[in-house]
Amino acid sequence: MDRRRTAVPGTRRRMTAPRLDVRGLGKSVPGPRRLFAGLDLAVRGGELVAILGESGVGKSTLLNILAGLDDADEGTVTIEGTTLGPLDEAARTRLRRERIGFVFQAFHILPYLTLAQNVALPLALVSADARAARTRAEAMLEAVGLGGRGGGYARDLSGGELQRVAIARALVHAPALILADEPTGNLDPETAARVLALFGGAVRERGAAGVIVTHSDATAAIADRVLTLTAEGLVERRGR
Numbered sequence: 001m002d003r004r005r006t007a008v009p010g011t012r013r014r015m016t017a018p019r020l021d022v023r024g025l026g027k028s029v030p031g032p033r034r035l036f037a038g039l040d041l042a043v044r045g046g047e048l049v050a051i052l053g054e055s056g057v058g059k060s061t062l063l064n065i066l067a068g069l070d071d072a073d074e075g076t077v078t079i080e081g082t083t084l085g086p087l088d089e090a091a092r093t094r095l096r097r098e099r100i101g102f103v104f105q106a107f108h109i110l111p112y113l114t115l116a117q118n119v120a121l122p123l124a125l126v127s128a129d130a131r132a133a134r135t136r137a138e139a140m141l142e143a144v145g146l147g148g149r150g151g152g153y154a155r156d157l158s159g160g161e162l163q164r165v166a167i168a169r170a171l172v173h174a175p176a177l178i179l180a181d182e183p184t185g186n187l188d189p190e191t192a193a194r195v196l197a198l199f200g201g202a203v204r205e206r207g208a209a210g211v212i213v214t215h216s217d218a219t220a221a222i223a224d225r226v227l228t229l230t231a232e233g234l235v236e237r238r239g240r
């Protein structure tokens, strides 16, 4: 039985052009050391891809490049038809705000904003309707098990709670592309299952494309494809 198909009832796959289209990506870091070369990846709307790989192999670097936060040495990253390479910083920032939800490994929850303000930030940056943003942020906090905690601050939260705030913020604006770096790393199995269901819903019900870097079998189990990053590029571990 294919558990991934039955895990999210009402699954709908949209066979459209790739949301994320990566071609011939290469990256070296000082050393010098080549992390990867000739890396190709296409992810469609409604598709969730898990990326595994040994520590230090370059998974976070790859996600940063996909989000336009780091530059590749060669190759292209195209998101919904827009290639990142030629974009200036302002255009990249706009594209990130409007179309990408990013869960960073280090969360990046802003300490001087309340939790609800942190979660509402992606909406506040693109819309003037502060009340709607606040309502949606509270609903997202509820969805990650932090209902009623929106008035608190990052300093009062555990690592796992911060991670859930980061996930709420990444999904609040219904992004076309979700990039997440170890999003369940600090969570107990029950809470991990809850946030994985949120990722599953965002991808399968709202048609986002998802790329999740993980070491977790539970995360890999909900993915449509599991790829392993090696120096030779992305190797398919299991087909659908």
Ligand SMILES: Nc1ncnc2c1ncn2[C@@H]1O[C@H](COP(=O)(O)OP(=O)(O)OP(=O)(O)O)[C@@H](O)[C@H]1O
Pocket: 029, 030, 035, 053, 054, 055, 056, 057, 058, 059, 060, 061, 062
């Ligand atoms: N700007 C940089 N300058 C120097 N080294 C870098 C830079 N960016 C990444 N690296 C190196 O590249 C390698 C890959 O790092 P990265 O964080 O992408 O790995 P990872 O696969 O995500 O590891 P982990 O699973 O431990 O988080 C590491 O050895 C890191 O030190």
